[in-house]
Amino acid sequence: MESRASRPATAGSGKAPVPPSTCGRAILKCTCLAPYSRGILVPVSKPQKSSSNHASTPRIAIAIMAAGKGTRLKSKHPKVLHEVGGKPLLAHVIAAATKVVPAKDMYAIIGHEADRVRKAVAHTGIGFVLQEEQRGTGHALMVAREALAPYDQVIVLSGDAPLITPQTIQKLRDFHLAQRSAMTLLTAQLENPTGYGRVIRKRADRDSVQAIVEQKSLLPGQKKIREINAGFYAFATKPFFRHIDKLSTDNPHHEYYLTDMAALLGRAKERVVALQTGDPYEVLGGNTRAELVDIDQRIRLAKCQQLMAEGVTIFYPQTCVIDSDVSIGADTVIEPFVQILGKTRVGGDCRIRSYSVILNSEIGDEVVIRPGCVLDEARVRAGALLGPYSHLRPGTEIGEGAHVGNFVETKKVRLGKGSKANHLTYLGDAEIGERVNVGAGTITCNYDGVNKHTTIIEDGAFLGSDATLVAPVRIGKGAYVGAGSCVTDDVPADSLALGRARKIVKEGWAKEKREAHKAK
Numbered sequence: 001m002e003s004r005a006s007r008p009a010t011a012g013s014g015k016a017p018v019p020p021s022t023c024g025r026a027i028l029k030c031t032c033l034a035p036y037s038r039g040i041l042v043p044v045s046k047p048q049k050s051s052s053n054h055a056s057t058p059r060i061a062i063a064i065m066a067a068g069k070g071t072r073l074k075s076k077h078p079k080v081l082h083e084v085g086g087k088p089l090l091a092h093v094i095a096a097a098t099k100v101v102p103a104k105d106m107y108a109i110i111g112h113e114a115d116r117v118r119k120a121v122a123h124t125g126i127g128f129v130l131q132e133e134q135r136g137t138g139h140a141l142m143v144a145r146e147a148l149a150p151y152d153q154v155i156v157l158s159g160d161a162p163l164i165t166p167q168t169i170q171k172l173r174d175f176h177l178a179q180r181s182a183m184t185l186l187t188a189q190l191e192n193p194t195g196y197g198r199v200i201r202k203r204a205d206r207d208s209v210q211a212i213v214e215q216k217s218l219l220p221g222q223k224k225i226r227e228i229n230a231g232f233y234a235f236a237t238k239p240f241f242r243h244i245d246k247l248s249t250d251n252p253h254h255e256y257y258l259t260d261m262a263a264l265l266g267r268a269k270e271r272v273v274a275l276q277t278g279d280p281y282e283v284l285g286g287n288t289r290a291e292l293v294d295i296d297q298r299i300r301l302a303k304c305q306q307l308m309a310e311g312v313t314i315f316y317p318q319t320c321v322i323d324s325d326v327s328i329g330a331d332t333v334i335e336p337f338v339q340i341l342g343k344t345r346v347g348g349d350c351r352i353r354s355y356s357v358i359l360n361s362e363i364g365d366e367v368v369i370r371p372g373c374v375l376d377e378a379r380v381r382a383g384a385l386l387g388p389y390s391h392l393r394p395g396t397e398i399g400e401g402a403h404v405g406n407f408v409e410t411k412k413v414r415l416g417k418g419s420k421a422n423h424l425t426y427l428g429d430a431e432i433g434e435r436v437n438v439g440a441g442t443i444t445c446n447y448d449g450v451n452k453h454t455t456i457i458e459d460g461a462f463l464g465s466d467a468t469l470v471a472p473v474r475i476g477k478g479a480y481v482g483a484g485s486c487v488t489d490d491v492p493a494d495s496l497a498l499g500r501a502r503k504i505v506k507e508g509w510a511k512e513k514r515e516a517h518k519a520k
């Protein structure tokens, strides 16, 4: 069977045929002929027909609404790609949802800047539905009918609310199934409910919901209701799709509101209930810049707390920026104002001092990173000592116990075990062995204006200060290069290379010059 992960790319290019046995009929047709024209972007595996034990194993899909523009962010970038905790909003929602249903049963409804959104999360293996025109949250689900109708139940999540947890999605699912309701919505009590849809519960039956009223349509008496609609729902697909076409755009935004399904299903005598979450923060949406920053801070503080619980000391965690996917070993100490980003892995017993920024790097145990270092896709082995102010660029590998010091820049370099490059140096495209001393001011001249060339420095070599190594060049094992030398040819092992102008001395010259000036 075709791997799910490859689907977004193949569907976009329209190249790979999809085995008919794995596709829903209309979906297969749509995808292979015109992937972008009709709503369904990506082939979806038809959910397995449920057997006799239907009630115990309902077929459940998750749909994530992610097509909106995000007008309130005043951005040219799609809303769900705005980042919190170092990842797009949508990536957080997908990460939580994949713990509840497999990626093959998950669909993101995309529209505004659909291609960019699809590319950003295609690796997750989820399916996509295109909502070409964004006419409201209700419309988003109308467009997804073909993908979702084959399932028994659908859980609907908002792509702009990244704090949702798998546990809460599971609770929503279980409550919905236990209640046998047509619609279950997640609600929360907020101190300040402004901007959210409010939940009107039935007087006689407090579990049941009569309607959801959006902010702009609130009657004066409804404004004080603090129970808000979180934007997460579970629906039984049959009644849902039977009634969805009755939604209207008769509201201040002239959109199809998914929230109107509560009153609509209620009028059709279907059961609509609400589950209130105990943690109101989980449902916060990132609709404005201020809300995004607030969510980002919550995610990062939670990350710091998780790391501290695992044995990492983080001084002043409010000042540190640590992305969600970072891992750090026990007994490592992080000083204030440190950023550790992307997929960086830091070992145990390290010390990362202030103002260092580390992206997608791998740091071994007992590494000390002094203040102000910048690491980007670098590997640093155990016991190494970096900084202050070292710049390790992509492809850098620092060996065990090696030292890289002040104002040293490295790129595509292997610095062997115990080697030292302590001051003011550029090392690019170089293979440097063990126990090598790279003197202050050493430069590898790796670029001839067209191509990059390699410098090889073998074990135990000693480069005096200010050596200039014009690549391609090899410094043999145990060789010495005199300070200030410009080396253009290979240096044999155990030899001394000197490539500098011979010094001349004119005795008394300075004194004579001074006296001549005085006489004028």
Ligand code: UD1
Binding pocket: 065, 066, 067, 068, 069, 079, 080, 109, 110, 111, 131, 133, 134, 135, 136, 137, 138, 139, 140, 158, 159, 160, 161, 195, 196, 197, 198, 212, 214, 228, 229, 230, 231, 256, 257, 258, 259, 284, 285, 287
């Ligand atoms: C929505 C709810 C509101 C609830 C709030 C919770 C409606 C009408 N209102 O309001 O009751 O309190 O969420 O956060 O649903 N989207 C689409 N296609 C569209 C429009 C939106 O996919 O045509 C997506 C957006 O990208 C977003 C999500 O749906 O991820 C919610 O839309 P948004 O505009 O943020 O709705 P809210 O105003 O927050």
Ligand code: MG
Binding pocket: 158, 160, 285, 286, 287
């Ligand atoms: Mg929203």
